[in-house]
Amino acid sequence: MASFDRRDFLKATGVAGVAALAGCSGSGNGQTRLSWHAGGTGGTYYPLSNELKKIIEDNTDYKIQVQSTGASVENVGSLKSGDADFALIQNDVAYFAKNGTGIEAFKGSPVENLRGVATLYPETIHLVTLEETGIESLQDLKGKRVNTGDLGSGTQVDALKILNAVGITTDDFTEQNTSFSQASEQLKNGDVDATFTVGGWPVGAISDLATTENIRIVPIEGEERQKIKEAASFFADDEIPAGTYDGVDQAVPTVSVQAMIATNAEASADVVENVTAAVFDHTSDLTIKKQFISKESAQDGMSIELHEGASAYFG
Incomplete structure (x- = not known):
């Protein structure tokens, strides 16, 4: 688990100009581009995110841009600001963020628009x-x-x-x-x-x-x-x-605790449902943590409110 720094959180939430580049922006070829924030290149989040990118791009019309980041706290900030459409975070960090507790970066500043998609692996x-x-x-x-x-x-x-x-x-x-x-x-x-x-x-x-x-x-x-x-x-x-x-x-x-996919309340319900379906209908295409990731276990340890698009998929 990466260390969590208020400066990383503030840096992510304060990038207003960059946020306009995310948020399901359309590209010239008619595809929808989505920003997906991962973690450091030496950890699990980054290579797993690139496997998820391939699955999503193979099974939807979306184009995924995976970005290396400082992981969970920074990713929460990017979701809050709209700089990221999806991100990998830990379920304990998600809980702390949504409730404004635990980690110093979140105390007294709950991230009210944070939403869950699915848990992945322990x-x-x-x-x-x-x-x-x-x-x-x-x-x-x-x-x-x-x-x-x-x-x-x-x-x-x-x-x-x-x-x-x-x-x-x-x-x-x-x-x-x-x-x-x-x-x-x-x-x-x-x-x-x-x-x-x-x-x-x-x-x-x-x-x-x-x-x-x-x-x-x-x-x-x-x-x-x-x-x-x-x-x-x-x-x-x-x-x-x-x-x-x-x-x-x-x-x-x-x-x-659990690694999980998160998004924000502003994300399109259709986009979230389609991305969730692409991933969990094709988990056999994964190689990283494949033994843990399944539709059946994808709500184990979910610590925050689900996005309506994820709720539509998981029923």
Whole structure:
């Protein structure tokens, strides 16, 4: 999960001149051009968006322009301003944006025109430690140094919600805040005892760490997992399969948030319905996260109001 910055959000919402280029603008050849905001080129959002672009263009008259961005918070800003017609975001970020809570960028400034289209695949909560720390459960984090993700990020908000749900407050541990790539170095150097990250497995930084260190992914399960899901509706059951990371030979139960397609209230109902139908009638054409993306699961974890065009498709 990318870190979330108020500056990214304000930058996206303030680009009034660029917004006129989006909004289902017509092109000279009679096609409708749609702006689709993804994420960084090194993550999952960008290549997946390009696969979705091909499916949509193959099955509609629309032309899709995929743009690399800073991911969820920036994409919410682009949807709010009309600079993007569609975007990939996380369902927890969508919830925070629509309700004006959680992440600093949204506090007191709800994004009222944000609408959901469909959820896609799990962004898994990884609680990573090294075997030598002896940490085997959430309760073992008490008295430890824990990196909860970048300050103000969705990862930090998710981590603190998880810990609070099981009775652990910031008074119970020493909190540190960096990106996961930096947190991975902190683990390796013994500067922190555990770290949270959010991403579709395998997460590259964890895979890299596992090649040189004996890692443990701490399970989130049982009654504690139920409490976490009750504390925030956007959390869902998940599992990291055995063998995903070197040395992690058994499946690890955990929770996840969901990557999702979002749009705005101003988008045409017909356009949203046609785009949704193109994607979910042709999921067999996908190669990225194909095992998770289906019409049957496309409302699992939906955390905001659906666009009327998506509602028309899903019934």
